[in-house]
Amino acid sequence: MLVVDDEELYRRALERILLRVGHQVSTARDAGEALSLVSSQPIDLVLCDVKMPGINGLELVRQVHELEPDLPCIVITGYGSAEHSVEALRAGAFWYLEKPFDQGNLDVVRRLVEQAIEHGRLKAENRLLQSQLRSRYRFENIVGTSTALRRVLETVEKVADSDSTVLITGESGTGKSLLAAQIHRLSPRREQAFVEVACTTLHEHLLESELFGHVRGAFTGAIKDKPGRLEAADGGTVFLDEIGDIPPPLQAKLLRFLQEKAFERVGGTETIHIDARIIAATNQDLEQLVRDKRFREDLYYRLNVIEIRVPPLRERQSEIIALAEHLIARSAEVHHKPALKLSEEARAALLAYSWPGNVRELRNVIERAVVLSRGDAIALSDLPDRVLGGTRRDDQGLTLEELERKHIQSVLEQAVTLEEAADMLGINVATLWRKRRRYGLE
Numbered sequence: 001m002l003v004v005d006d007e008e009l010y011r012r013a014l015e016r017i018l019l020r021v022g023h024q025v026s027t028a029r030d031a032g033e034a035l036s037l038v039s040s041q042p043i044d045l046v047l048c049d050v051k052m053p054g055i056n057g058l059e060l061v062r063q064v065h066e067l068e069p070d071l072p073c074i075v076i077t078g079y080g081s082a083e084h085s086v087e088a089l090r091a092g093a094f095w096y097l098e099k100p101f102d103q104g105n106l107d108v109v110r111r112l113v114e115q116a117i118e119h120g121r122l123k124a125e126n127r128l129l130q131s132q133l134r135s136r137y138r139f140e141n142i143v144g145t146s147t148a149l150r151r152v153l154e155t156v157e158k159v160a161d162s163d164s165t166v167l168i169t170g171e172s173g174t175g176k177s178l179l180a181a182q183i184h185r186l187s188p189r190r191e192q193a194f195v196e197v198a199c200t201t202l203h204e205h206l207l208e209s210e211l212f213g214h215v216r217g218a219f220t221g222a223i224k225d226k227p228g229r230l231e232a233a234d235g236g237t238v239f240l241d242e243i244g245d246i247p248p249p250l251q252a253k254l255l256r257f258l259q260e261k262a263f264e265r266v267g268g269t270e271t272i273h274i275d276a277r278i279i280a281a282t283n284q285d286l287e288q289l290v291r292d293k294r295f296r297e298d299l300y301y302r303l304n305v306i307e308i309r310v311p312p313l314r315e316r317q318s319e320i321i322a323l324a325e326h327l328i329a330r331s332a333e334v335h336h337k338p339a340l341k342l343s344e345e346a347r348a349a350l351l352a353y354s355w356p357g358n359v360r361e362l363r364n365v366i367e368r369a370v371v372l373s374r375g376d377a378i379a380l381s382d383l384p385d386r387v388l389g390g391t392r393r394d395d396q397g398l399t400l401e402e403l404e405r406k407h408i409q410s411v412l413e414q415a416v417t418l419e420e421a422a423d424m425l426g427i428n429v430a431t432l433w434r435k436r437r438r439y440g441l442e
């Protein structure tokens with residue numbers, strides 16, 4: 001308990017009563033001393049007089065709640081001072097206690113103190129539960145506590161309420177599509193469709209039809225009118241994954257849609273207007289593509305209204321183990337395995353590895369380890385060779401690109417098919433095909 005009163009007689013009297021009913025008591029003569037105690041030690045209840053020099057008791061209650069929103073306060077008022085009692089409740093006090101008080105007030109004070117403490121405890125529990133529920137809803141599939149990831153999530157929350165176009169950048173496997181879905185889930189459009197279009201997996205003409213739709217007879221096989229993915233997202237959100245791979249002829253049509261929210265289906269003449277938010281993602285350097293004349297500069301600036309860069313896993317080393325343990329629990333449940341721990345040796349190997357495939361690669365490594373495990377912990381023998389290698393001495397001094405090329409080459413030599421290599425790396429086949437061509441590994 002903390003008793004605050006500038007009059008020593010009343011301060012000592014209340015202290016004796018509280019000690020009699022079994023509480024530990026600290027005292028303060030003014031608001032400044034009281035706030036210092038609240039800031040420096042655990043307090044369960046504040047009892048303060050209304051009339052004090054300087055900051056009065058009502059203002060003290062307000063300032064206490066700025067420091068500790070759930071800390072209950074009881075205000076001490078003069079006998080019959082109804083006006084102060086009402087003001088105390090408005091200021092946020094739990095209740096008020098009238099002077100004078102003596103040993104005859106023992107039961108009254110005991111009951112009031114117990115009720116106030118219980119009220120504060122319930123408020124704190126309720127606030128914690130609400131916070132946990134909000135966090136679970138808002139970022140239920142995103143695990144991590146690093147400063148870099150916290151900044152990303154703070155930006156996600158800020159942009160979610162707007163209709164601004166968002167460009168999410170980052171390496172393959174960092175969870176760009178997951179963030180796009182979170183932005184939609186937190187937005188006013190959450191009740192409408194979230195439509196994802198993979199720009200890297202379709203031929204130019206198929207991608208155009210997929211995005212904008214087509215009319216009957218527009219091309220061979222177009223036997224009926226077909227609405228595109230943009231129409232399906234009317235009122236909701238369109239996520240354009242790997243926007244850097246969109247062919248130049250489609251870039252102009254997409255630019256027009258971003259400017260006017262209007263387009264025509266392939267082979268059609270009717271202009272269609274829809275309301276859909278655009279979120280795009282890429283693992284490529286769009287500014288470099290613009291300089292190379294492979295991406296329209298005006299489209300780039302239309303897309304890059306708000307950029308969110310997702311940090312690679314190697315920049316979030318502090319959360320690798322927490323993320324791995326989360327993935328172990330999920331994978332064990334899916335594969336009907338008992339609860340598994342990470343051995344110390346396995347922890348060290350996971351931390352030493354550079355994770356070029358990022359979270360996607362970690363997820364695949366963990367699933368493999370869970371399936372192969374035979375004890376109650378993930379052992380070194382459950383991890384693939386590439387992870388056990390860590391960062392070898394002969395890799396030191398290589399650039400990030402050289403390390404990535406060397407790692408991809410090693411995986412390609414181990415894998416039987418391109419699909420298997422992509423799975424081992426934790427990236428999709430299209431991305432692996434592009435990286436293989438870039439590094440001359442064909």
